[in-house]
Amino acid sequence: MGFGQWLGLLALLAVLLLLWSLREVMLVLFTAIVLSVALNLPVRAIEGHCGWRRSGALMVVLLGLSVLVLVSGVVLFPPFVKELREIIENLPRALNTLLDLIDLNYRAVILNIYGSESDLPESLSELFRAITSTNVGNTLERSLRGILDLAGNLGSGLVTVVIVLVLAVMLTAQPKPYQALAVRLAPSFYRRRLQVVLGHCSSALGNWIVGLLISSFCVAGLAGIGLAVLGVRPVVANALVAGLLNVIPNIGPTISTVFPASVALLDSPWRAMAVVVLYLVIQNVESYLITPFVMHKQVKLLPGLALLSQFVFAVLLGPLGLLMALPLVVVLQVLVREVLIHDVMDRWLLGGAAGVATAQEGPEG
Numbered sequence: 001m002g003f004g005q006w007l008g009l010l011a012l013l014a015v016l017l018l019l020w021s022l023r024e025v026m027l028v029l030f031t032a033i034v035l036s037v038a039l040n041l042p043v044r045a046i047e048g049h050c051g052w053r054r055s056g057a058l059m060v061v062l063l064g065l066s067v068l069v070l071v072s073g074v075v076l077f078p079p080f081v082k083e084l085r086e087i088i089e090n091l092p093r094a095l096n097t098l099l100d101l102i103d104l105n106y107r108a109v110i111l112n113i114y115g116s117e118s119d120l121p122e123s124l125s126e127l128f129r130a131i132t133s134t135n136v137g138n139t140l141e142r143s144l145r146g147i148l149d150l151a152g153n154l155g156s157g158l159v160t161v162v163i164v165l166v167l168a169v170m171l172t173a174q175p176k177p178y179q180a181l182a183v184r185l186a187p188s189f190y191r192r193r194l195q196v197v198l199g200h201c202s203s204a205l206g207n208w209i210v211g212l213l214i215s216s217f218c219v220a221g222l223a224g225i226g227l228a229v230l231g232v233r234p235v236v237a238n239a240l241v242a243g244l245l246n247v248i249p250n251i252g253p254t255i256s257t258v259f260p261a262s263v264a265l266l267d268s269p270w271r272a273m274a275v276v277v278l279y280l281v282i283q284n285v286e287s288y289l290i291t292p293f294v295m296h297k298q299v300k301l302l303p304g305l306a307l308l309s310q311f312v313f314a315v316l317l318g319p320l321g322l323l324m325a326l327p328l329v330v331v332l333q334v335l336v337r338e339v340l341i342h343d344v345m346d347r348w349l350l351g352g353a354a355g356v357a358t359a360q361e362g363p364e365g
Helices: 003-021 023-050 054-075 077-114 122-133 136-173 175-184 188-230 235-245 251-267 269-294 303-317 319-323 325-364
Strands: none
Touching (some): 003 023, 023 054, 023 136, 023 188, 054 136, 077 251, 136 175, 175 188, 188 235, 188 251, 188 269, 188 325, 251 269, 303 325, 319 325
């Protein structure tokens, strides 16, 4: 390697180190890009159907979203907060009921096996007595208060939220200049190809966002109908929680099951089991029917890869990394497929095969 190549390699390493040190800023920028892609979908639809200018279409979309948020805040937010508070207050009681139920059934099994409680193994007896004698409700309540305090402290991140919203609106208002700026950062021979790759990334993100919205609405609707049939209250709060947490695959649906199952457990263990079965059915319908139908154009994500990416990005980037894990994987899969595999590996293999063929033809000639 010559001096220029070493200098280029050092510059590349310096840029990568700088990006890593600014990873939180880059994640905020990526969040704004995802939100911009989401805003761009209705803006392009209005531009295409009504023939309006982009600025006018964007104003209509922002006005419509503002009205929707305002109406939802007035109509849905107060009962949602009230019902969610009732659910949280019932969680300690539900946990104590579950522990009592486990202890009761455990002792029944021991009676059938040993004939009397006196033959109960000391270690297990002490374990269950420790569990049932501990005030689990107060412990869980303190934990929930800590979580709520943490959620309240997130208000300090209001500036970040405002920055994300402003950046998203700016990117949506004038996407071409920003895309051209990103393309210019690439070498001249790759700029046209990079523009195509960025188009694929935008299309994949758009398809993912549309599919996720439809999937979340379906999950919320199915959860509301199922809970109403089972007589588990409150229906609205649990259904909205199920739809919102569906944004976080694997982890979100599991958490959303805890709330209605806890409420149902206070009434009957069998009803709690019915709630768990209901949510399992909903998740299977969402995974095998709704998602394949509405996301047939989306980049196919392997479940194991999605779960691993959530864990990795949550560890490296925190809660926002967990929330943005799936869109990050969508973009990374497009980049790996188009840049690494198509532009590098495929050409490398073709070049290697051509070189082998030439080498084999040489001695024969």
